[in-house]
Amino acid sequence: MFTDSVSGTMVHTVFDLVAALAATGMTLVVYRWRLSHATARIESAGLFYAAALIAGAVIGGFGAGTLNLWLSGLAGAGRSIVGALAGAIAGVELYKWKKGITGSTGLIFVPAFATSVAVGRWGCFLSGLGDETYGTPTALPWGYDFGDGVMRHPVQLYESFTMAAFLVAALILIGRRDAWFLRCGFYAMVLVYAGQRFLWEFLKPYGTVLGPFNLFHFICGGLVIYSVIMIRGVRADGTG
Numbered sequence: 001m002f003t004d005s006v007s008g009t010m011v012h013t014v015f016d017l018v019a020a021l022a023a024t025g026m027t028l029v030v031y032r033w034r035l036s037h038a039t040a041r042i043e044s045a046g047l048f049y050a051a052a053l054i055a056g057a058v059i060g061g062f063g064a065g066t067l068n069l070w071l072s073g074l075a076g077a078g079r080s081i082v083g084a085l086a087g088a089i090a091g092v093e094l095y096k097w098k099k100g101i102t103g104s105t106g107l108i109f110v111p112a113f114a115t116s117v118a119v120g121r122w123g124c125f126l127s128g129l130g131d132e133t134y135g136t137p138t139a140l141p142w143g144y145d146f147g148d149g150v151m152r153h154p155v156q157l158y159e160s161f162t163m164a165a166f167l168v169a170a171l172i173l174i175g176r177r178d179a180w181f182l183r184c185g186f187y188a189m190v191l192v193y194a195g196q197r198f199l200w201e202f203l204k205p206y207g208t209v210l211g212p213f214n215l216f217h218f219i220c221g222g223l224v225i226y227s228v229i230m231i232r233g234v235r236a237d238g239t240g
Helices: 005-045 048-070 081-099 108-126 155-176 178-202 215-233
Strands: 209-212
Touching: 005 048, 005 081, 005 108, 005 155, 048 081, 048 215, 081 108, 081 178, 081 215, 108 155, 108 178, 155 178, 178 215, 209 215
Parallel strands: none
Antiparallel strands: none
């Protein structure tokens, strides 16, 4: 475990790079294997689709991460995976609405996102207390000492294992060309990620906004509602 802030930052950066490379590799493999058709709508949407996605992810990721630190009484800039996901979705959905694009365009991103979380959260775990992603104290046998002598929930690994399991399920369904998953796989990924993240947030010492709920509870709740609405709206032909 890294308790020094510099060492923690270095290990986090290494895992961020590994996660990015793993996600890119996963995308290329799955694209050639089963999902070459899934990018047709994205390609027809033009370069501004990518710009909307990236801009939304950056604004959402840094905005939510920094605001959460502020609400928790901590200084500095933060990053948030769930904030980046919500921001990217907002950016893309606004762009699609403006261009009249219907249906899901996110299936190609599903294996990449699940891979990046499954790998990247290990960087958060190994970075120690300085990463500000550790859990609350626990007496459970798998509690982990992040460097201050307190056994805590390794919530980073809860998230990593959950998304690794989802990745396996997603690859099986993609391999089988499951009709429902090919239509709704992105929304299913959002539902699973936001749902499990909502639960783990109860095990984090973040500042609350209302009652026991912190900022990320509300973002996750919004993503769950979004995914359910979108799944219900997708027709058999893949349009929405």
